[in-house]
Amino acid sequence: MLSERPISPSTLSRKDLPWQIKWDINACTKCGRCTSVCPVNAIELGVFRKREIKTSMGLSAKPVNEFSTYYGITQRTDPAYACIGCSMCNMVCPNNAIEPQRQSDSTTLQFQNNRGGQSRTRGGRRNSSESLLDQLKFIRISMLTDPALDAGRHEFEMRTLLGRVLSPENEIKCFQENGWKPPVREIYPLVIGGMSFGALSPNMWEGLQMGVAYLNEEMNMPVRICTGEGGCPPRLLRSRFLKYVILQIASGYFGWDEIIHAIPEMKEDPCAIEIKYGQGAKPGDGGLLMWYKVNKLIAAIRGVPKGVSLPSPPTHQTQYSIEESVAKMIQSMSMAWGFRVPVYPKISASSTSLAVLNNLVRNPYAAGLAIDGEDGGTGAAYNVSMNHMGHPIASNLRDCYKALCVAGAQNEIPLVAGGGIGKNGNLAANAAALMMLGASMVQIGKYVMQAGAGCLGSEKDRCNVCNIGVCPKGITSQDPRVYRRLDPEKVAERVVDFYLSFDTELRKVFAPLGRSTSLPIGMSDGLGISDKDAADRLDIKYVI
């Protein structure tokens, strides 16, 4: 740094940045691809002038200055342009001459992030790598009286129910009296959770929808995808693929207009309606679609002007209390589709989850409850919300399941768990553990990004720029120049790939546990953990 450069409180040296660009002058061909692809303009072409002092032997000749100029890459030290470690520069470099490197000891940037009085917002990651779900072990392996099942050859039924299931007594009564029965869908227990059209790029959306359609129509796996808040493309609403889609409608009715207008023209009922009251990583805060991403199409679908930031609207005025709003919205959404579609709310896992659940148990139209733990979230939120708000999923889910057991309704209201499933890549193990803690199905968002589209984000605050529309992979950008990088066909292929391998892994877990004809929902005797407090809290075995 030059000595005469003004030094302000927010001036950082390169050393202060968490990501450092390593650039090899000898391998670089100066093609310029790295600088053009960098989503945050952290690097730029630099012209360097070098002064060398040449001293000759002897005393007579004076030393001379020699000046040379060379071209290279320079990393900016302005906090607004700090490298995010996405590694796109390395991906496009023909010679591997450049790459970002993590510097773990520097935390200085964190103090400079919120400039101009603006809190930091970022794309969704909680940046905590530990996971309780990863600590859970499956400990009940059949060995005494029976040989374990053959995961590869045995017949399995890997389906779950979404919808209000009547108790056996009421079911028989209803059948005899030909009464109204709540709609129930038999679906695959791994659901792609709500990520809105707006948060995701059109190519990502198309890829996911194609993957889901393929799984349903070619692989006989009834996989469902949730739209997320903020409407649904009109063409999908009017297509036969709508049956594979769970439409999400938030408590502020964002994007509801488009849906309600399409109802008369719908060829198929949607799989279900999810009413979003809260989400895991930013409970009580809703999504934040920043202006960078609100282009003409998104604006049209949501019924807003283009180029304005769209925080999720506040809860609609008609909803006075959670009890009232849950009851009212469930009833009105059910009515909209003639009581043929399951309707269930999604809430953030919190210490009030049980209260919501108690309401639902007494509501004959409630089709389930989705609980989203703190580790979830792919959308944008304030740093402080994402890192410090919310309740982990495992204990919250367990509490809810046990409450259902007391009420005798554990087969009647399915619990959908989300938040942190597969965040370290252990998708099937995490999902199986949650089912054994009481979830009827699990939902994932982040994993689809990571596996389906090669998202570069990590739990170490790498990338995380989903919110500002510069996603280097084109997953969450609305800029065609960026999202063209993502091939929807390849996304679909990857979605199918990981679903099939998830299916295999799930069988590999369930078969030794001796379960194949029904999901081991609530089979808590099969779980163990080496943390005594966690074992007590979850009411599972303590194993060391």
Next chain:
Amino acid sequence: MCRLFALTSRDPVSPMLAIDALNVMKEGHDGSGVGLYLSGLGGPWEEFKDYPILSGIFTEPGLARVFEYMADKGFRSIYSAMFKPEVEPPVGTPVRGTYASIAYKIPKEWDDLPKAVVDQRLVQMRLDLRKEGEESGQIMVFSFWPDTIMIKEVGDPLAIGEYLQLGREELYARHILAQGRQNTNYAINLYACHPFFIEGVGTMTNGENTAFIPIKEYLQSRGVTGYEGYQSDSEVFTHIAHYTTKKLGLDISAYKHIITPMNDDEMADHQDREMLLNLKRSCRKLIIDGPNCIIGCLEDGSMFMAQDRKKLRPGVVGGNPEIGMYAFSSEICGLNAAIPDRDRSKDFQPMHLDTAIVGPDCREVLQCSQKDPLALQR
């Protein structure tokens, strides 16, 4: 794997017939216990068909407490079969006291009560006594029901049979469930010993029930008196049979639809598909997932056997209608030992869709397939 043997006969027979059959099948059980369920009692019990019989094991003070408890409730004993062994028990069997079966006269005030209430009260009395006994160690009660005797003990079946003199005429019965037990995942406890019993429904099982905890939690949440205990992972099978027949009012042939519903393809062309799908969904928590063979006896004396599709070696049913005797056995050698004189070509091994039922008349083996139309109401 436990060995199971059940006998149903038009005339009362000795339980030793079943014990001997268990002995033939000895290879498969470790002799850690034996359980007997006897109904359709013969001999002196014929006169007391409608009187609930309390069966269990009691110490002297325990017996006195039982009489006191019963007297408080207005019950008067009218017949009893007591047995107190005087010889040394076999190795591993403790000295416990008196093995008693006592028939009681129901108090007059109960005459106007509906049957369901009377039944529930009988169950409650058994549970009260059992609870008291678990605290004091003086009382063990296995059943309190008309025309039913249950005997359980730790040890090798044949040794126990001789020790308790199970060949006595007062134990002759028309319907006998007997199990030679292998110790399972749970501690040895007499209450964990099959068969299990509730309100006229007795069943026994072999295999391992991996769905035990979810099923147990579901049954417990139904609010039915008597759905408790669960010392064994297969006690739930008895309660599911009870729930199916008594609470849902379904025929026993529907039992298999509850515990092992058909898959979608099998169900596709079933004429009762809609009802079956509803049952499958609403009773989803009751789906068993282990390789299990279940043999049971209902209040009317009909006996059944069902197993799920994972059972590698299914049980077998066979018998002789002329002598009026049928046997349900987990191994064919047990059947051969008990009823050698039968038409072996008519032996039936119920496979993954079948339930075998022999009515109280002991004339034939009724073969129900899940593909058959539903016989809904009992």
